[in-house]
Structure formats: C-alpha cells, structure tokens
Amino acid sequence: MRLFSYWRSSAAYRVRIALNLKGIEYETVALHLLQGEHKRDDYLALNPLGLVPALELDDGRVLTQSTAIIQWLNDSYPTPPFLPEDSFESARIMSWVHTVACDIHPLNNVGVMNFLKEPLGVDPEQVRTTWYHKWLRRGFDSLETQLTDGPYCYGDSLTMADIYLVPQVYNAHRFKLDFSNFPRIQSICDQCNKLDAFKAAQPENQPDAE
Numbered sequence: 001m002r003l004f005s006y007w008r009s010s011a012a013y014r015v016r017i018a019l020n021l022k023g024i025e026y027e028t029v030a031l032h033l034l035q036g037e038h039k040r041d042d043y044l045a046l047n048p049l050g051l052v053p054a055l056e057l058d059d060g061r062v063l064t065q066s067t068a069i070i071q072w073l074n075d076s077y078p079t080p081p082f083l084p085e086d087s088f089e090s091a092r093i094m095s096w097v098h099t100v101a102c103d104i105h106p107l108n109n110v111g112v113m114n115f116l117k118e119p120l121g122v123d124p125e126q127v128r129t130t131w132y133h134k135w136l137r138r139g140f141d142s143l144e145t146q147l148t149d150g151p152y153c154y155g156d157s158l159t160m161a162d163i164y165l166v167p168q169v170y171n172a173h174r175f176k177l178d179f180s181n182f183p184r185i186q187s188i189c190d191q192c193n194k195l196d197a198f199k200a201a202q203p204e205n206q207p208d209a210e
Contacts, residue, residue, distance in 0.1 A: 001026040002056040004043065006033045007206035010105060010167035011066040015059045016206075018070045020197035022077045026055075030208035031108065032138040067101055070160060082160045093159050096143060102165040104139035108132050108171070132175050140172070140182050147184055151191040158192075166192050170203065 003026050006011035019026050031037040031052055038050050047054040047064045055063045063069045074082045083090040106112070108131075116122040116131065116207070143165070147153045153161035159179065169189045179186050192198045203209060 001058060003027070004029045004031055004046070004052055004054040004209075005034075005206070006031055006038075006052050007032065007203045007209045008050065009052050011051075013167035013201055013203065014066045014163050015053045015055065015069050015073075016201035017166065017198055018073050018082070020200050021080060021082075021158065021163075022073055024073070024077065028207055030206070049140070053152070057190050065096070068164065071163065073173055074160075082158075082163065083156065085152070089154075093154055093161050096146065096153060096161040097144055097164045098199060099139050100168050104135050104168060107135040114125070126167050129171055133177055136168075136177050139168075140177075144182050144184050147188065153188055162188065162192050165189065166198060180196070197201075 001019075001024065003012070003015060005016070005028050007030070031043060033052070038047075038052060043054075044050050046056065046062050049064065051064070051120070053064070053069065055069045057063070062073055063072055070082065083093055113127050113132070116127045117124050121129070147161070149153050150156050152158050154166060166189050167187065169185060193202070199205065
C-alpha cells in the first residue's frame with residue numbers, strides 16, 4: 001500500500017495510526033501541501049479533490065477521505081477492532097469521531113484558514129487564535145463531558161475515537177490552546193502516545209518532517 005500524506009496533516013495522521021494499529025506495512029508518498037504538491041496533475045488523477053490522505057491499494061485502487069479509509073481498514077483487517085459489536089455503542093463512538101472530523105477539523109483546515117486571511121483579509125493572528133480556538137473549545141467542551149472513564153475514550157478499548165482525538169489534540173497544542181478545562185482529553189492522549197502505533201504515526205517521526 002502507498003499512503004499519500006503530509007507530515008502535519010491531521011487527517012493523514014489518523015490513517016497512519018490506523019495502519020499501525022492494524023500492523024499493516026505501507027509506503028509513505030509525501031506531498032508538501034504548503035508547496036502545492038497536492039495540486040499536481042498526477043496526484044489529482046488519483047484524488048480529484050486534491051487533499052491528503054489517499055491510500056493506494058496493492059491492486060491500484062485508491063481510497064480517499066480518512067474516515068472512509070479507516071472504515072475500510074477496519075472491515076478488511078478486523079483485528080484489532082476499532083468499534084464495538086454493539087450497534088448503539090458503535091454509533092456513540094462514531095458521534096465522537098464526527099465531532100472531530102465534521103465539527104472541528106473542517107473549520108480549522110489550512111484551506112479555510114488561508115481563505116480567511118486572503119482574500120477576506122482577517123488578521124492572521126486572529127485566525128490562529130480567536131477563530132481556531134473557538135471551534136476547538138466547542139468540540140472539546142462536548143467531548144470532555146461524554147468520554148467514558150478509563151485510559152481511552154471508550155474505557156479500556158482503543159477505538160476510532162482515539163484515532164481521531166490524538167491528532168486533533170496535537171494540533172491544539174501547536175496552536176497553544178489552554179487545556180486546563182480538558183483534563184480527560186489530555187489524559188487519554190497521554191495514554192495513547194505511550195503506544196508504539198501512536199508514536200510511529202506522530203508528525204515528527206515522518207520521513208517528510210521538517
């Protein structure tokens with residue numbers, strides 16, 4: 001498999017964690033987003049939206065969008081499972097996943113932030129603090145009250161929620177969010193980051209890290 005990735009992309013970070021947890025070997029194809037490499041014709045032929053990640057399978061088929069990729073990985077490589085068998089509990093975990101994937105990340109994506117700065121003319125520092133922190137706090141306020149007791153988001157079980165939470169927390173620290181109101185979230189991330197699968201997926205450990 002080949003993973004088209006950028007070291008600081010939180011969506012690619014999620015997929016790296018998932019691949020590592022499943023024990024799947026893959027080749028990283030680095031695309032420098034700040035230099036526009038994701039807009040090259042050869043990459044757009046694989047992923048017309050021009051975003052990362054994309055996962056090219058050994059047979060040449062390509063999957064895009066991190067949630068679709070991770071769900072496919074979970075279906076195709078069922079051990080270890082990323083969701084419980086109980087349908088309600090599985091849906092509850094997916095609601096936490098979507099809090100990150102739909103309510104936080106898209107609003108704080110680099111494309112949105114760049115559009116706010118240019119052409120809309122919003123002060124860059126306001127984008128990096130006021131705007132970015134608003135959506136982080138809204139999502140984290142919700143998650144802090146919902147995540148269960150235990151080392152991970154769902155008690156003793158690693159799930160898709162942990163895979164999504166850890167990269168978002170990484171970004172939150174990059175943008176200097178105050179975590180004093182989110183001790184549960186921070187504790188979960190600290191526990192996850194003790195695991196080899198999470199360590200290997202960290203941005204600083206990627207071949208294109210700067």
